Amino acid sequence: MIRAFYGLSENPFSGDNVALLEPQQEIYDTLRVHCQQGGLCLVLGSPGTGKTVIKESLKQTADSKRMLTVTVSRTLHTYLNTVKILCQAFNIEFEGSSFRCEKRLIEEAYSLNRQGKMLVIIIDDCHLMEMDTLRRLRLLFEDFPKNHNIILIGQPNLMDNLSLTVNSDIKSRVTYSVITRKLNPDDTRAFILSQLDRVKLGHNTFTDDAMELIVRSADGILRKARNLCLGCMLEAVRRREKIIGLENVNRVLLQPHWREDHDLAHI
Numbered sequence: 001m002i003r004a005f006y007g008l009s010e011n012p013f014s015g016d017n018v019a020l021l022e023p024q025q026e027i028y029d030t031l032r033v034h035c036q037q038g039g040l041c042l043v044l045g046s047p048g049t050g051k052t053v054i055k056e057s058l059k060q061t062a063d064s065k066r067m068l069t070v071t072v073s074r075t076l077h078t079y080l081n082t083v084k085i086l087c088q089a090f091n092i093e094f095e096g097s098s099f100r101c102e103k104r105l106i107e108e109a110y111s112l113n114r115q116g117k118m119l120v121i122i123i124d125d126c127h128l129m130e131m132d133t134l135r136r137l138r139l140l141f142e143d144f145p146k147n148h149n150i151i152l153i154g155q156p157n158l159m160d161n162l163s164l165t166v167n168s169d170i171k172s173r174v175t176y177s178v179i180t181r182k183l184n185p186d187d188t189r190a191f192i193l194s195q196l197d198r199v200k201l202g203h204n205t206f207t208d209d210a211m212e213l214i215v216r217s218a219d220g221i222l223r224k225a226r227n228l229c230l231g232c233m234l235e236a237v238r239r240r241e242k243i244i245g246l247e248n249v250n251r252v253l254l255q256p257h258w259r260e261d262h263d264l265a266h267i
Contacts, residue, residue, distance in 0.1 A: 002230075005237045012199045012233065013226045019194050020057055021187050024050050027178050028057055031151060035067065035120050038147040040138075040173045044156045045180030048223030051153050054180075055122055058151075062120070068112055069120045075129040079136045082129075086121075106143050113145035120149050127154035131161060131170075138170055182220025189215050191222065192229060206232070209246040217253060228252060 003011060020028055027043065031054070034041050045051050055071070062069040070089035072082060083101045087094030092104050112119055121141070126134070141150055152158065156179060162171040183191070189211065193203055206214065206229075214232070218225035231252040232244045241248065252258065
């Protein structure tokens with residue numbers, strides 16, 4: 001709908017090929033170094049602060065000749081099912097017991113190592129994973145070649161769990177950790193403008209007042225900025241207006257999920 005109305009060849013504010021902002025680029029560059037050296041990395045942050053953007057950039061820029069990147073996103077599974085998901089990501093058979101699956105994974109890891117490939121395993125939403133499952137995965141990865149890199153992505157309470165004495169065996173192996181912060185207003189604005197540039201829309205698509213309200217309402221959360229811009233564009237399509245002004249943004253912000261709790265109490 002948006003593409004047809006604005007005459008675009010691709011969707012605006014999509015998650016594909018997003019240009020990293022400066023804070024995200026720094027995290028990405030550090031993770032790439034650890035991918036070459038091997039390690040255990042933690043990327044933590046509140047929802048919507050850019051963890052997924054960094055993860056997708058790692059996957060999209062991986063050199064298939066030198067690096068294999070696999071992702072585990074379904075972290076609420078048991079250990080056996082998680083191992084089977086890993087087997088599926090490695091394109092190997094996953095029938096049988098967890099021991100057999102582990103054996104095949106280790107063999108495949110060494111095979112890739114002999115081919116000169118680096119191995120990057122990304123476990124998303126890791127704060128939802130049972131610590132026992134995470135510990136058993138850690139023991140599995142201990143038998144992998146030493147140049148592999150494990151990246152755990154989750155919310156900050158994962159660090160609280162790792163700080164418990166019982167989990168010190170995992171925390172002591174962490175080689176890099178970072179918390180993704182909220183964006184400052186300039187970075188939020190730069191993200192919006194970069195997305196307009198990507199689809200070849202003019203910066204005047206949002207008026208100055210509309211842009212300021214979007215930046216303020218997003219409160220430094222990348223996902224909020226993206227969803228609010230998309231909501232405004234859909235509202236503009238509905239009203240047949242190609243320039244998005246202050247009234248358009250306010251109409252979107254009236255939706256209950258954008259309202260504060262104390263505002264909803266008076267509805």
